[in-house]
Amino acid sequence: MEIKKFTIVEVDFEKAPNLQEEVKYEAVEEYSCDGIEEFSLDEPQVDELLGERAYSGGDVPESVISEVEERANEETNNFKFKFYFFNDNHAESAKNFSLYLSSFEELAHSVQSLDYQDWNDEWKKHYKPIEVSERMTVIPEWFKEENYKDNKKAIYIYPGMGFGTGEHDTTYLCLKLLDSIADVLTEGADCLDFGCGSGILGIGAMKMKKMYVEYVDIDKAALDNCVQNLELNFHEHELNGQRLVIRDRFEPKKYELVFANILQHVLISEKPTLMDSLKDGSYLVLSGILNEQVETIIDAYSELSVVDVVSRGDWSAILLKN
Template sequence: MDAVWLEVTVETTGAELDSLSARLTGNGATGLVIEDEEDFKSFLEQNRQYWDYVDDQLLERMKGAARIKFYVTDDADGQGQLAKWMEGIDLPYTTARLRENDWATSWQKYYKPMAVGQRLYIVPEWERGEAVPDGRTALYLNPGLTFGTGSHASTRLCLEWVEEFAREGESALDLGCGSGILSIAALLLGSREAVGVDIDPKAVGVAYENAAMNGIGRDRYTVRAGDVLTDMALRAEMARQRYDMVLANIVADVIIPLSLPARELLAPGGVFLCSGIIDTRAEEVCAALERNGLRVVGRKDRDGWVALAAKQEVAKG
């Protein structure tokens, strides 16, 4: 039988968070989770280059937050531990019962096979074995590993572009690859080889694992940790092999400076497919692409998000 835990939430004020944390730690408490609206806002501001949009539900959950959470087992031992950890702390707290299995698998019910474009069919790995519609190519994915499940409008738009531009025997470069969904899709749809790059080193193992689920080995797929905007050696290495398709499903503030190295990384006649752009910033991104020698040849819109396709301007004369 699954263990049952208590999630204990102690409400306080922002000014008292540090002292409460110190008192709980002094009482032997471990695994503290601190939620503070002001720290959350500072984090968003300091890292705003990585997103244009933050989920409304997350913003609401953090509104006015100044709380500490910790977990004990829902039994006599856990109750004794809770009493010891709260000793001398005269603050109200609430508890919520959680089964261990709830943490591990409850989120899976939200992910079901999903058709994208005309040919792709995104399948959670635990649904392997279910029938795939005729004419569609299954892309198996573990959505719990990292960002990039195919469900977000920006990812779906970019996958539709990949479907249109992937060609037999060509190559793809996925910048900010995350789960690897875009580059894996390119390989399944005909690309000869692909490279994924992400600033998060954890993405390397994740993308390789998802590729393996789809029968794609490292002879065709390479994943690297790094940032082509700041690592000139990595950019030079990538540029030695120009790519027929460069992909970037990130945000406008990253795509804009990325438009210059993207041109350098494209093979003659190659296409830069970029998504994750809020519609109010689409013209700004188009202007940056054109300024850096990339001609916008297509645009897709969905749910307030935009994905662009751009090609190198060919020199005349």
């Protein structure tokens, strides 16, 4: 019996970090990439990581100690990403993606083929629980505990689809901003997760404030992944009132909280839609923004008040208020 295989393309963005989002988009949309693993922590970031997690009193959770020890001992590169291909045409898809990458002189990359039976171990070893704050932790599905759906401080996620897992700085920053305003948000209010991907941001709003979330994305596969994560996190009756909409059919209404964790040019092109989604006093969380792009986005949304700007690594997120 032939052993099924999958292919990994590893890309080093050290010489061109500005190409990360473009290449990730092309990998999924044009070359049928099935998952993206991002190395977002290296040894010099360990102290920063623990500081950002803001533990007050008590010990650092064991899961975080394990994560820091593991990653501090790995000689990882903060700019290296792995692109996974495990569909029926994985070799051809990876080959075409490799040819695309070759058009960028700044990007070094390598291709390797592995047995499919090694997939889970290869994938899971890089994902650990991520504590955003004392009241919010992102937990991979295989770490879930008994009665996990009743744990409102945890966001459970199926990592590996490239749609937002909490690993990437932009997702983490958006969750930090959500946590920072949770006490002033209205319980049960409406929320928009625009470009929802995995749905992790909307799920956070549901967990923290029982918000009714409209999940919007241009990609049906992203919405399918979002459904998986919603069903993982909530009992069936808790999903009443939540909506998933493909971008072409989306008609904005007014929301108290809007997330848009997407690329800079999309934040600008979709500004009319995002502005139409705000009512007086609404909060808008924008990310997918490189640090040097912050002022451009703030200028583009100059009608709104800047509440906070947070950064991590090369990335920033902006909290605005109408």
